[in-house]
Amino acid sequence: MAMPGDALLLARWQFAFTVSFHIIFPAISIGLANYLVVLEGAWLMTKRPVYRVLFFFWSKIFAVGFSMGVVSGVVMSYEFGTNWAGFSNAAGSVTGPLLTYEVLTAFFLEAGFLGVMLFGWHKVRPSAHFFATLMVATGTLISTFWILASNSWMHTPQGYMWQDGRIVPVDWIKIIFNPSFPYRWVHMTLASFIVAGCLVVACSAWHMLAGRQDRPVRKAFSMGLWLLLVIVPIQIGVGDAHGLNTRKYQPAKIAAIEGLWETEKGGTSLNLVGWPDMDREETRYAIKVPHLGSVILAHSWTGEIQGLKNFPPEDRPNSTIVFWSFRLMVAMGLLLLAMALLGLALRRGDRIYNARFFLRFAMLMGPSGLIALIAGWITTESGRQPWVVYGVLRTRDAVSAVSAQQVGTSLMVLVVVYFAVFGTGIYYMLKLMVKGPAPFNDEMDEVGTDTGKGNQRFDHRPLSRPTEFIDE
Template sequence: MFELFDAVLAARLQFAFTIAFHIIFPAISIGLAWYLMVLQGLWLKTGRDIYRRVWRYWIKVFAVVFGMGVVSGIVMSYQIGTNWSEFSDKTGPILGPLMGYEVLTAFFLEAGFLGVMLFGADRVGRKLHFFATIMVAVGTMISGFWILSVNSWMQTPAGYAINEVGQFIAVDWWQVVFNPSFPYRFAHMMLAAFLTTAFLVGGVAAWHLLKDRSNSAAKLMFSMAMWMALIVSPIQIVAGDLHGLNTLEHQPMKIAAMEGHFEGQQGAPLILFGWPDVERETVHAKVAVPKLASLILTHDPEGYVPGLNDFPKADWPNVPLVFWSFRIMVAIGLAMALVGLWSAWARIRGRLFTASWLHRVAILMAPSGTLAILAGWITTEVGRQPYTVYGLLRTIDSASPLDAPAVNASLLAFVVVYFVVFGAGIFYLFKLFQRTPSLNERDIKLGQPRKAAGITPIQGLHQEGH
């Protein structure tokens, strides 16, 4: 046996590694489920075969992603029980029922209609099949609702009491579920899921457009993805700002780490870049904008922004990691918004499907949503340290009493198995993306919507140059 890390750190790394794999698949599943629902709805309304064929192109991707999400999620449940038994014991009376509600209201709904959605297109009526697709889409969002409620309660616990054996118990389930950070966290994550899917679809479509600019399905996919980028990216920026204000209220130490402020101050600058030095309590080579952090966080250029020295140093998170993961997330979000604006300019000029550089950038941005989610998740989870339940239950008191060699061995096993199993799944996804979304000759030429078909400007999002 061997020991690379102590038991708690190895358990944390194992959880971080597995959640990093897992969170990507549900996020894409949520966005793809709703995208498929919209495609099928447009097909039923307009009768245009192009929507059905694009739906068939992405349904296979959805099936693979959904399956990998389920498998990686099951592993998470077992890992919490084995490596974090103290956490499970103390939070079980609250988190156990919430996870049970997720299974009862979301997973059963998805499982009940998933088979009809995947295999019933030619076996049941169109309306029934569309209803099954709606139920799967709704189920993915309900699942996100409960999972984000669980995580948000750990960040901003409310509606609880502690019994005589040290367990958290619910005294008000409404406060438990709708805890202070939940609405902001839920909205932020759902928007992230939609943007992740939009840029994935847009990147795949752009790749096919560079190969064949006459591919009508690729045009439809790219146009819809760019509309999503244009509309949702600014909304996500606003949602992120509101989430930041909520974090300042309930987790000010996390904000201090995100901003890289060691000293609390009025008129705090926004540090764009730099390297936080925890030992010297300073940020080296920083590039900052005066008073901008106060303006953003308090909406007052002279507002007070807390610093890390306002809190015990033993409670500080990993400041450099939180600092940089936050900036990566923000940078990607701004890049998404810029791509959306670029696509709007190309659309106005009639060059949405011929702008080669836009397509190349869209390909590079295809994984941007997953990277932003991972960066945001690191900011959220590492910023909560050294607590599992913020301010109440420390991480070191949440771990199972395991020997370090055993946890290190399981960490290594997880890394090897995950890269083999999920690496094969991701490789297969890339093979699916390489398939050309072919169409038959009866498809209506893009850019010529017909009133007789009941196509509105919104439904004709794919129109070339408009």
């Protein structure tokens, strides 16, 4: 049953707020878990202590991010029942099993090996510890697989049928491997790697600007820049392929992203900037490049892109939002590519470690991966509107029978709690980064260095992995 507009709007704002907080932590966990695999694998192959130092340091950041991600994810699960009962009732037979598979495969795998990875360095053989780290990283990727399968199905649904007012699964292969899933899964996974790379580079740049030039800081900085140099161009290519897929299955979203109202014959212009006006049905102050829209969106000089006026007003996404969120994502991606290429040019003579302008640039780019991630998520989810399951179930029909007052009250409580709890978690992670990895020593078990033993009295919880005081 459709609810009053205020309740629907507040329910959407609440979910947007909680998912924006939540997505930060899994992205950090996915990226850092796989970075830890690289570090420990490099240490096993070379026995160079610098990799071990970096493993101990970044495992602390990972532990905090992983804990925050689990807690914030629980809240979202409850929201499906409190605010989105219409969606759960209609599509629960599809999304419910997919989320259950995520718990049974990914979460159990992560939980089973997490303690060994964080606290088992001196308790199991090196090969067994590396296997545990590999399993935790694999678990994060499997988790991404199932979450993105569920989300992608909501964008490009197939393999289902309507029965007694509910969506019933018919073909699970088609449901899981729906048309947009491969692009979204790879895009999100690479985005998580970029998030981790940005944090590693920015943290290292901070310490080099403060005067540290020891081996762990330099090594982390170099590894992070190599990662971005490889991953960012690949991500741009995946994003292009994703755009072609979106044009085929969600043409209204593409029109909204481009602020395109009229279907242009013989070649579509690209609006570089402008202000899409939903009421006037035009993009004001637009700066256009002829044919560039066709080249980018259709890989053709004369490719035809449908305009928003081809779709009924009630089926149009809010172009004002997605137009600018998409451009923010692209801007961050281009800046990251520029940073990686500039770092490559400065490697001659080790200038990347001493060029202060570049170090400042790298430090300022620390949040860019997360900014691009959230902007991309806004583009994806806002561009799907007014559908919660694209072309199948409208958002207004998915909301629970709740009042605006009820949703507004819970939203205010969540805002206060989230900023208190997760703001503290983010502050803790930043303080750990400011402390930096332990100063390099050839003998890593010296007094004053991190041996990876943790606090053995409390080794049953991830947040006990960081053992030092951050405000000494």
